[in-house]
Amino acid sequence: MSVAPAAPLLEAGGLTRRFQGLVAVNDVSFSLRPGEILGLIGPNGAGKTTLVSLVSGTLLPDAGTLVFDGRRIERLAPFRRAHLGIGRTFQVMKPFPGLSVLENVTVGALFGRGGGERNRAHARERARAMLDFTGLAPRLAQRADALGGPDRKRLELAKALAMQPKLLLLDEVMAGLNAVEVDEVVALIKKIREGGVAILVIEHVIKAIRSLSDRVLVLHHGQKIAEGDPASVFGDPRVVEAYLGKRRA
Amino acid sequence: MSARWWVPLLGAALLGAVPWIGDETIMQFGIYLLLVAVLAQAWNILGGFTGYPSFGNSTFYGLGVYGTAIAMAQFHMPFWTGLALGGGLAMLCALLIGLPILRLRGPYFAIATLGLNAALSALVANLDVAGRNIGLILPLTRNDVLFYEGLLALLLAATLAVAWISSSRFGMGLIAVREDEDAAAVMGVDTTRYKIAALVLSALFSALAGGIYAYYVTFIDPASAFDPKLNVQMVIMAVFGGPGTVLGPVVGAFLLYSVYQALASSISTAAALFYGVVIILAVIFMPKGLVDLGWGLRRMGPRYLLETVRQYRL
Numbered sequence: 001m002s003v004a005p006a007a008p009l010l011e012a013g014g015l016t017r018r019f020q021g022l023v024a025v026n027d028v029s030f031s032l033r034p035g036e037i038l039g040l041i042g043p044n045g046a047g048k049t050t051l052v053s054l055v056s057g058t059l060l061p062d063a064g065t066l067v068f069d070g071r072r073i074e075r076l077a078p079f080r081r082a083h084l085g086i087g088r089t090f091q092v093m094k095p096f097p098g099l100s101v102l103e104n105v106t107v108g109a110l111f112g113r114g115g116g117e118r119n120r121a122h123a124r125e126r127a128r129a130m131l132d133f134t135g136l137a138p139r140l141a142q143r144a145d146a147l148g149g150p151d152r153k154r155l156e157l158a159k160a161l162a163m164q165p166k167l168l169l170l171d172e173v174m175a176g177l178n179a180v181e182v183d184e185v186v187a188l189i190k191k192i193r194e195g196g197v198a199i200l201v202i203e204h205v206i207k208a209i210r211s212l213s214d215r216v217l218v219l220h221h222g223q224k225i226a227e228g229d230p231a232s233v234f235g236d237p238r239v240v241e242a243y244l245g246k247r248r249a
Numbered sequence: 250m251s252a253r254w255w256v257p258l259l260g261a262a263l264l265g266a267v268p269w270i271g272d273e274t275i276m277q278f279g280i281y282l283l284l285v286a287v288l289a290q291a292w293n294i295l296g297g298f299t300g301y302p303s304f305g306n307s308t309f310y311g312l313g314v315y316g317t318a319i320a321m322a323q324f325h326m327p328f329w330t331g332l333a334l335g336g337g338l339a340m341l342c343a344l345l346i347g348l349p350i351l352r353l354r355g356p357y358f359a360i361a362t363l364g365l366n367a368a369l370s371a372l373v374a375n376l377d378v379a380g381r382n383i384g385l386i387l388p389l390t391r392n393d394v395l396f397y398e399g400l401l402a403l404l405l406a407a408t409l410a411v412a413w414i415s416s417s418r419f420g421m422g423l424i425a426v427r428e429d430e431d432a433a434a435v436m437g438v439d440t441t442r443y444k445i446a447a448l449v450l451s452a453l454f455s456a457l458a459g460g461i462y463a464y465y466v467t468f469i470d471p472a473s474a475f476d477p478k479l480n481v482q483m484v485i486m487a488v489f490g491g492p493g494t495v496l497g498p499v500v501g502a503f504l505l506y507s508v509y510q511a512l513a514s515s516i517s518t519a520a521a522l523f524y525g526v527v528i529i530l531a532v533i534f535m536p537k538g539l540v541d542l543g544w545g546l547r548r549m550g551p552r553y554l555l556e557t558v559r560q561y562r563l
Contacts (some may be wrong), residue, residue: 096428111437
């Protein structure tokens with residue numbers, strides 16, 4: 001815990017979202033400081049992706065508040081939140097299928113934080129840098145829908161990074177990767193954090209969550225059942241029962 | 250770079266010279282050819298770039314027709330004023346209906362735009378100022394050179410607009426909407442504003458073409474102004490040539506309309522089948538259009554056809 005307690009970049013208060021009868025996210029509060037990595041875990045259907053969608057603006061909350069960089073954002077449209085500096089990846093990946101890898105990432109640079117780069121040539125330069133950073137540079141001319149699974153994950157990450165976000169929401173960017181690839185992505189995420197970016201990581205790969213997260217938040221049936229440093233959260237019997245117990249059985 | 254621009258420029262210059270070379274039949278053919286080319290290019294701005302399959306562009310064309318006709322026939326305004334009014338009317342309509350209608354996606358959007366066309370046709374047929382079912386007669390002007398060159402200038406303007414779009418930040422935003430609208434939104438594209446801007450621009454070019462054509466034919470009625478068949482034509486031409494490309498829709502319009510006319514003058518039953526056959530072949534073998542087909546054949550030969558069939562799981 002060497003990080004100085006800076007003012008939070010994101011503060012969620014009592015976020016709630018219902019889908020007809022189901023309360024997908026139920027009164028969840030948390031905060032995130034610049035340069036901090038928060039791991040978000042929970043069994044399938046716990047509401048993790050819904051929570052990320054509430055922050056990115058893809059869904060609007062039924063109740064609760066979101067303060068980002070000192071501004072209330074819970075009713076803002078997704079593109080406005082992107083301009084403020086929130087970037088996300090999708091669990092069900094959403095590449096622009098007919099565009100090249102470079103064009104995909106260029107979109108992030110052309111829009112993104114502050115409305116993005118106005119000049120397409122400059123945006124392309126920034127996109128190239130992101131492709132170098134994520135190791136996708138050799139694939140730059142390929143169509144996105146011709147990429148294999150691991151490269152698609154990298155593309156999701158590169159697109160979000162090209163937006164130069166202050167807050168990055170990563171929804172299972174490691175699912176389906178092998179051990180070596182997981183280590184590579186973990187190293188990437190650590191490097192991103194060094195730049196002061198706050199990161200929310202949804203992940204099922206426990207090893208990765210342990211090594212990445214400054215804090216871990218556990219959702220179960222839409223409710224927060226635990227929050228704290230990784231060691232104490234993974235030792236919590238409620239967490240073991242709700243999440244690890246079932247999955248490891 | 251130079252070859253890419255020389256060919257279209259030379260083509261435009263040649264087209265511009267046609268009134269001094271061709272006879273009356275050629276002029277008639279040329280005017281209608283340019284009309285459908287402008288309409289295909291205008292459709293391209295919305296359908297090709299944002300991927301919203303509009304079957305309502307004939308509505309904007311019809312508004313251009315009626316705006317110009319009403320101004321000239323009922324209020325005795327000069328042609329250019331009427332044209333400006335028609336264009337303005339179509340843009341206003343696009344702006345007003347864009348917000349509700351662009352929330353719909355895919356086939357729902359297509360059906361809604363189709364309905365729009367029928368609704369406006371019915372509306373106009375009941376307005377006294379628009380001449381009800383009977384239609385309007387515009388002042389007669391025998392100035393085919395003006396109509397021809399006007400439509401050619403409009404086609405150039407629309408193509409330049411599309412060229413600008415395809416290399417601009419705005420265009421990249423439209424393409425992002427086409428490829429994945431949700432992803433575009435979280436990446437910072439103001440999807441609603443972009444879609445409406447594309448619709449308004451598309452409406453403007455369609456309406457201006459309609460206005461010029463109205464003055465050319467001098468007699469207009471609801472059935473001809475709001476003709477869904479015209480809309481089917483522009484979609485086929487743009488998609489055949491290459492949606493989302495700069496020259497594809499123009500090439501598609503020139504090629505298909507020429508073949509259609511050749512067939513219509515020799516075997517008219519075959520002509521009626523023509524567009525249907527083109528749709529089927531194009532969807533199976535070249536869903537990305539003629540421009541992509543040419544590029545793909547050069548790069549990988551006949552294997553391109555197989556690849557596209559496999560890629561789109563047909």
